[in-house]
Amino acid sequence: MNSTWSRFNITSIVLGFAFLYLPIVLLIIFSFNESKLVTVWGGFSTKWYVSLFHNQGLMDATWVTARVGVISATVATVLGTLAAITLTRYTRFRGRVLFSGMVFAPLVMPEVITGLSLLLLFVAVGLDRGFFTVTLAHITFTMCFVAVVVQSRLVSFDRSLEEAAMDLGAPPVKTFFQITLPVILPAIISGWMLAFTLSLDDLVIASFTSGPGATTLPMKIYSQVRLGVTPEINAACTILIAVVAIGVIIASIANKRREIQRQLDEQAAQRG
Amino acid sequence: MKSLGSIRRDFAPWNDPNAKPYIQFDKVTKKFGDFTAVNNLSLTIFEREFFALLGASGCGKSTLLRMLAGFEEPTAGRILLDGQDLRGIPPYKRPVNMMFQSYALFPHMTVEKNIAFGLKQEGMPGPDIEKRVAEMLKLVKLEQFAKRKPHQLSGGQRQRVALARSVAKRPKVLLLDEPLGALDKKLREETQFELMDLQQELGLTFVVVTHDQEEAMTMADRIAIMDKGEVMQVATPAEIYEAPTSRFVAHFVGNVNMFEGKVAEHTANATRITGATGAQIVVDNGGNAAAGSDIVFAIRPEKIKVSSKKPADAVNALEGEVYDVAYLGDMTVFHIRLDDGQIVRASALNASRVTEDPLTWNDRAWVSFRPDAGVVLTR
Numbered sequence: 001m002n003s004t005w006s007r008f009n010i011t012s013i014v015l016g017f018a019f020l021y022l023p024i025v026l027l028i029i030f031s032f033n034e035s036k037l038v039t040v041w042g043g044f045s046t047k048w049y050v051s052l053f054h055n056q057g058l059m060d061a062t063w064v065t066a067r068v069g070v071i072s073a074t075v076a077t078v079l080g081t082l083a084a085i086t087l088t089r090y091t092r093f094r095g096r097v098l099f100s101g102m103v104f105a106p107l108v109m110p111e112v113i114t115g116l117s118l119l120l121l122f123v124a125v126g127l128d129r130g131f132f133t134v135t136l137a138h139i140t141f142t143m144c145f146v147a148v149v150v151q152s153r154l155v156s157f158d159r160s161l162e163e164a165a166m167d168l169g170a171p172p173v174k175t176f177f178q179i180t181l182p183v184i185l186p187a188i189i190s191g192w193m194l195a196f197t198l199s200l201d202d203l204v205i206a207s208f209t210s211g212p213g214a215t216t217l218p219m220k221i222y223s224q225v226r227l228g229v230t231p232e233i234n235a236a237c238t239i240l241i242a243v244v245a246i247g248v249i250i251a252s253i254a255n256k257r258r259e260i261q262r263q264l265d266e267q268a269a270q271r272g
Numbered sequence: 273m274k275s276l277g278s279i280r281r282d283f284a285p286w287n288d289p290n291a292k293p294y295i296q297f298d299k300v301t302k303k304f305g306d307f308t309a310v311n312n313l314s315l316t317i318f319e320r321e322f323f324a325l326l327g328a329s330g331c332g333k334s335t336l337l338r339m340l341a342g343f344e345e346p347t348a349g350r351i352l353l354d355g356q357d358l359r360g361i362p363p364y365k366r367p368v369n370m371m372f373q374s375y376a377l378f379p380h381m382t383v384e385k386n387i388a389f390g391l392k393q394e395g396m397p398g399p400d401i402e403k404r405v406a407e408m409l410k411l412v413k414l415e416q417f418a419k420r421k422p423h424q425l426s427g428g429q430r431q432r433v434a435l436a437r438s439v440a441k442r443p444k445v446l447l448l449d450e451p452l453g454a455l456d457k458k459l460r461e462e463t464q465f466e467l468m469d470l471q472q473e474l475g476l477t478f479v480v481v482t483h484d485q486e487e488a489m490t491m492a493d494r495i496a497i498m499d500k501g502e503v504m505q506v507a508t509p510a511e512i513y514e515a516p517t518s519r520f521v522a523h524f525v526g527n528v529n530m531f532e533g534k535v536a537e538h539t540a541n542a543t544r545i546t547g548a549t550g551a552q553i554v555v556d557n558g559g560n561a562a563a564g565s566d567i568v569f570a571i572r573p574e575k576i577k578v579s580s581k582k583p584a585d586a587v588n589a590l591e592g593e594v595y596d597v598a599y600l601g602d603m604t605v606f607h608i609r610l611d612d613g614q615i616v617r618a619s620a621l622n623a624s625r626v627t628e629d630p631l632t633w634n635d636r637a638w639v640s641f642r643p644d645a646g647v648v649l650t651r
Contacts, residue, residue: 158374161379163343163363164370164376164437165389166362166363167363167369167370167438168364168389168390168393168437168441169390169441170364170389170393171364174393183379183380265421265423268424269420269423269429
């Protein structure tokens, strides 16, 4: 492998990262802009962050988003896990292929179609659009992501663990809660986090299925931007980016430490 | 007193017509779709026996074990344990425990929690569990590893945790699925003897599944040789080796030379065999085969003597040429091409450091053996 830094390598890396991160960096810089004009630098200030916390509309939207995210991610995780278990364990029921295809279809379904069809459904059954419907919609489209994540873990799950538990006297339900669930828990947690993130940044489906009093943060930001970008929005987005970045960094550090610990343990075990 | 093999057996309930069988497979058949894994199989195992199921992969031995544990139900036939029909009893209610090939240790539990798992399911009180767990850890010499998780243990230690966990409940029967399969050769040999000691100490009935004949020969009281879902022979290791009842068993265990032939005639206390290629062999245990019938004469390599001159007193002596020699240290293996074209494998123990009669490639040589050295197989 050629590991020298040629001019071509450096250029392509700089261009690539600039393409990915320049917009975000600009957004963060301008969130600290003194000036009210978004694109003109008027000195450093944190005043937009202060005013952000006094913007009742944005704060309400944040609260709605958090609640929708937590509830929908939790319900989607339960349903998605059940679907994953059914699809990996009961492989011989009639219509399994159709069923598994249907669970995973929303992965590739355009969001506009999902949103529109959910809207039609809610109107048809006479459900008032609001907090309940947007949560329901988010459960629907995030469930399949959870199912995919959990299913991939279950495929590599050693069934003899469950047999060993039953052999030692644990009935099936106890076996599930004491053995299966703890072992696949990391996959379930990452499924939950994925569902939560997807719910957090969904705009399209929420626009279709939300109603008065249940405006999510992405909807709020989008509607404000249409009236003109304010530095306040930049500040809100910077905070969102910070939250996501910190989450990702914590997750990867924890992962890395676990990995290192595991390697040390294995070396120790080999030594006796 | 003469005996097959070099070990005298005091424990032999299978020879006692009044002994009560402990585990009984009664005409058991198991089908997976069109595939018949176990075919109309009957087998009896006695209490405190160390019983081995030996066969190549896919012969149905693991299916047999899984049916005993309750993970599979027989398609037809009955399995009885201590007189009780096991049909319909789920695995978590059977008084048998299994040690899995993959060990199946619970990765999220420490060693002591793994061992305590079965006892907790029983509803054993806490202090008793602690006592039993400590006892088990001592038994497998893992006291200082109690708080470790499975991934912090070496392969041999994991194997011992799996063993401790499966005997912690004091099951009536312990099932072992390839218990030593994942260990390296040296550790495997040590562990074989540990397992035998453990079985003696706890007085349990062991049923072990293995594809390793040496392992089965070392550990088991009796071995069932399986092929294609059927039992070919059930006998002690010495009987399996010295008195196989079929070509399959003779071939499967150890090395063997086979002479195709016909029974020429029975005399008062001997049988004369004419080999297909002309060799004349006299045996004293060929009485079961009718005169004129097609048979196979099977003889183990170590029972054949190789010499440069025809031994004066030999009943059976065949002439040939040294085709191959392999010096292995403890013994030397000769491949002799007989004058009729058949190649005979003979092994000689190197009992002294110097040899009076050294042979090398292309030397003329004689192979000779006693009339009781081989067996006559009719199937």
